[in-house]
Structures are given as C-alpha cells and as structure tokens.
Amino acid sequence: MDPSSVSKLLSPDGWALLNSLPPYDEKQAMALSTRLRAAGVDPDLxxxxxxQSRLRAKARTKLGDFADxxxxxxxxxEQATRLVVAALHARRYLAAGVTKVADLTSGIGADxxxxxxxGLRVLATDVDEITAAMATVNLRHFPEAEVRHADGLALDLAAEGVDGVYADPARRTRGGRRVFDPAAYAPPLDAVWSLRSQVPALGIKVGPGIPHQGLPxxxxxxxxxxxxxxxxAGLWFGPLAPDGPGRSALVLAxxxxxxxxxxxxxxxxxxxxVPDVGAVGAYLYEPxxxxxxxxxxxHAAAELGGRLLDxxxxxxxxxxxxxxxxxxxxxxxxxxxxxxxxxxNLKRLKTYLRERGVGRLTIKKRGTAVTPEQLRAQLAPKGDAEATLVLTRVGGAQHVLxxxxxx
Structure with a gap:
C-alpha cells in the first residue's frame, strides 16, 4: 500500500468509509467496489x-474484535502475534518488574x-514507514505507547529509559518465502541476541522450526x-525466564x-x-x-502414563x-x-477397507515415506463409512493402525 492511499484512509472521509463497510465477503467484493465508484468514491480510496476490510477479516482469527x-x-x-499469546508475552515483562519495553520490530503493533x-510504557519502532504509520494508528488509544519510524537496533536504550526489549524479526523474504536460517532474519538473530548485555530482560519471537542446535x-x-x-517459539533471557534456562512447551486451548x-x-x-518403548496398546496419543x-x-508420555511405539x-x-x-x-x-x-500391505489394507465400506479416510503418518495423498489414490476408498488410519513404525516395521x- 502506498503512502497516498494510507493518507486517504486516515482522512475523516476515508476512516468513515472504512468503518461503514459491511463484513468482508470475497464474492461481493467486486460488486461493492463497483457501487462505491458509482457513488463517486475515489477509486484509490x-x-x-x-x-483493509479484507485484511481486518483475516486478522480477526488472531486479534478478535480488536482487528475491526x-x-x-x-x-x-502474517507476522502478527495472536492476542492470547501477546498477552502472555506482556505478563512476562510485567512479572519481571519491567516498566518500559522497546519493541524493536513492532510491525502493525500487536505485541x-x-x-x-x-500498563507498560512502550517504545515501538519499525524500519518501514507505512507499517510504522499503521502501528501509530493501532496504538492511538494508549498515550504511554510511542511509535517511531526507525531502526530499533540503533536506539540508545539507556538514554530512552528502556529496561525490557522485545523483537520479532521478519522471517519471510519479500517474495513471501519462509526463512529458516536465523542469520537471514531481518534483523539477524545474532544482532538482537547481543542486546542482552545492555538490557538483560530480552525476549525474541522466532519461527517454531528453529533447530535446537545453537540455541543460547x-x-x-x-x-x-x-x-x-x-x-x-520464544527466546526469553534474564528475568523474563524466572524458572531458568531450558526448553518448554506451552499448549493453549x-x-x-x-x-x-x-x-x-x-x-x-x-x-x-528416557521413555519406555513397547507394543501397541488399546489407545494411541499424538502429542x-x-x-x-x-x-x-x-515428558508427555510420562504424563499420559504411556510408552512410545518407537x-x-x-x-x-x-x-x-x-x-x-x-x-x-x-x-x-x-x-x-x-x-x-x-x-x-497395500492389497490387504484395500481389502480391509472395502469389506467395511469405508469411503471417507483420514490418514496420519509418522516415520514412513508413504504420502497420504498417494496412498488415498491407491486405496480408492468407496462407501459410506469413515475411518482414521495411522501409518507408523512398530517394532521397527511399517504398520497401519x-x-x-x-x-
């Protein structure tokens, strides 16, 4: 989106138009656009x-009513933190006694x-001018939050009175491809890690695919x-990790x-x-x-009172x-x-499903090269019944559960 379009949206007429639009419907978007132009609305606006209406609809899954x-x-x-997770981030800083957080890569400002x-004071920065302008709008109800179009790594954190730092480096290329190498993040992960010598209360959001090897x-x-x-995945340093270093999993429902x-x-x-390993029991659990x-x-196996198949x-x-x-x-x-x-055994499995009239299949797999799409085509299921198949190894051999x- 170019700066002129943002300026038009932020005008009184533009803001009123945006907030008067009906809930976004892809099938009606073209017709609505035609009606707006016929009514004399500037085409760019x-x-x-x-x-924005389309993006708000998409953002509701992460931010709920705030997106409106x-x-x-x-x-x-794409990169905005879900509100339920962002709230947990905020509580970490609050519990650590932080009073002012520098959000070095604020994006549209979800965190x-x-x-x-x-109640934390916030200094939010972003290197993209339009994104920073949008974050300013999104944080307009919080006078204790300041947004700057700036490189967060260039901040004088001590002079700004910052005692907590948060960063969410970009993990996609401009073409939208995911970046898995932390050195290719924007900014690079090492550059953000280095800030912990200035501000011990440092938190960094990273991609969940980050490898264990090389974690601080x-x-x-x-x-x-x-x-x-x-x-x-989040990296939490100093007082933001009150239980100390280590790996953890937080499951939210x-x-x-x-x-x-x-x-x-x-x-x-x-x-x-070290978990026990044994034969298939009466129940299967997927962590x-x-x-x-x-x-x-x-750890999950211990909590469930079970053992691994492999x-x-x-x-x-x-x-x-x-x-x-x-x-x-x-x-x-x-x-x-x-x-x-x-x-x-493909032939045996096909017979098994045919005899039971299974036409609707859910196929799950771990530890096998068989792809669900290929297997579904080979099985050609027909019938009204449904079944769930799990392809995995048991005792070192390929099995179907x-x-x-x-x-």
Whole structure:
C-alpha cells in the first residue's frame, strides 16, 4: 500500500468509509467496489478501504474484535502475534518488574498493543514507514505507547529509559518465502541476541522450526501452540525466564472465550528423561506440536502414563485411557482408540477397507515415506463409512493402525 492511499484512509472521509463497510465477503467484493465508484468514491480510496476490510477479516482469527479498529499490511497480518499469546508475552515483562519495553520490530503493533494494555510504557519502532504509520494508528488509544519510524537496533536504550526489549524479526523474504536460517532474519538473530548485555530482560519471537542446535544456553526457549497450531517459539533471557534456562512447551486451548493451558519443561535432571518403548496398546496419543518441537515427547508420555511405539517417533500408546487434564489445563495430546493393527500391505489394507465400506479416510503418518495423498489414490476408498488410519513404525516395521478419535 502506498503512502497516498494510507493518507486517504486516515482522512475523516476515508476512516468513515472504512468503518461503514459491511463484513468482508470475497464474492461481493467486486460488486461493492463497483457501487462505491458509482457513488463517486475515489477509486484509490475505494481499493484501499476494501483491502483493509479484507485484511481486518483475516486478522480477526488472531486479534478478535480488536482487528475491526486497526490498519494492516499483508505482511503485518502474517507476522502478527495472536492476542492470547501477546498477552502472555506482556505478563512476562510485567512479572519481571519491567516498566518500559522497546519493541524493536513492532510491525502493525500487536505485541505493543498487549504491552500497553497491561500498563507498560512502550517504545515501538519499525524500519518501514507505512507499517510504522499503521502501528501509530493501532496504538492511538494508549498515550504511554510511542511509535517511531526507525531502526530499533540503533536506539540508545539507556538514554530512552528502556529496561525490557522485545523483537520479532521478519522471517519471510519479500517474495513471501519462509526463512529458516536465523542469520537471514531481518534483523539477524545474532544482532538482537547481543542486546542482552545492555538490557538483560530480552525476549525474541522466532519461527517454531528453529533447530535446537545453537540455541543460547542461558535462555528459556518456549514453543507455543494454540488449538493445535504451533504458532511460535520464544527466546526469553534474564528475568523474563524466572524458572531458568531450558526448553518448554506451552499448549493453549481456546473455547467459548476461555483459554486453558498446560506447560511442560525440560531442565535439570528431567531433560534426559528416557521413555519406555513397547507394543501397541488399546489407545494411541499424538502429542501436541509444541510438545514435539520442544523435544518433550518423553515428558508427555510420562504424563499420559504411556510408552512410545518407537524411540524416534512421536506417538504414545497406553493400555488404559489417560486421565483427562485437570480443570483449567489443556491436553498435551490428542487421543484415539485403537481398533485394529496390521503390518503395512497395500492389497490387504484395500481389502480391509472395502469389506467395511469405508469411503471417507483420514490418514496420519509418522516415520514412513508413504504420502497420504498417494496412498488415498491407491486405496480408492468407496462407501459410506469413515475411518482414521495411522501409518507408523512398530517394532521397527511399517504398520497401519486403524483408530477412532476419543470424544
């Protein structure tokens, strides 16, 4: 979006137009654009307003009702922290006694919004002028939040009175491709890490695919999932990691406006927890993605009272159903009842499904080169029944588990 379009949106007429638009509907967008132009609305303003309406609709999955009063860039929506997670970030700084946070890569201001919302003073910066302008709009209700179009790494943190630093480096190229090498982040991860010598309370949001090798030993690295979707990993230094260094997984589950959580940690003697490995039991559990990314499958198996099917594969099996999570706690795994187990054989599996009239298949896999799409085409299922197949290794050999989700 060019600066002139942003200026038009921020005019009284532009803002009124944007906030008067109906909920975004892709099928109606062209017709609505035509009506706006026929009514004499400037074509550039109409296009900018419709773009913002579309981005607001997309951002609602992360920011809820707050999105309806905000401005966005496409990259800003992609990288914005979900509100439920941003609130947890803010609480870390508050609990650490931080009073002023420098958000060095504020984007459209989702995290800065959460920081200001809990009463922290915020200095937010972004190197992109339009993005900084939008963050200014989005933080307009918080006089304690200042936004600057600037390079956050160039700030004199001591002179600014900053006692907490947060950064969310860009992890996509301009073409939209994901960047997995921390040295290719913008700004590079090493440049942000170096700030901990100036401000010990340093937090960095990184991609959940970041490898364990090379993670700073003095930080807590926490992987976070929301409703089964692994959304981020965070590096927390100094007072922002009150339980000390190590790896942790935070599982969040939202329902009806309420959020439950469960945290698993690996530190000290528990970091090398070795799980049992054994035969398929009556139940199968798939650990949450944050648990898997954090390397805490053994910890999940211990909590579930189960064992692994294979030491290198993230499936847990039990002979009895695991106890449900305590009130207020999110489940660390998704459970299934095991109906059948058989060595993998395409012809046998095809016969098995045909005899049971299975036409709708859910196929899950770990530890096998077979792709669900290819297998589905080879099986050509027909019928009204449905089934869930799990392709994995058992005792070193490829097996198929027929399961049904636990309700």
């Amino acid at each position: 109409a296009a900018a307003a419709l773009t 009063g905000m401005l966005f860039t496409p990259d800003g929506v 800065a919004l959460a920081f200001a919302g809990v 030993e003095e930080a807590e690295t926490q992987w976070v999932s929301v409703d089964g979707d692994v959304v981020e 939202t329902s009806g406006g309420a959020t439950t959580s469960r945290e698993l940690r690996a530190d000290g003697a528990g970091a090398d927890l 949450d993605g944050a648990v898997i990314r954090a390397g805490l499958v053994a 030491r290198t594969i993230a499936y847990v099996t039990t002979d009895q159903p695991a106890a449900p999570p305590a009130e207020g706690r999110a489940p660390v795994a998704t459970g299934y009842r095991v109906l059948d187990v058989m060595p993998f 027929v399961v049904e989700p636990l309700r």
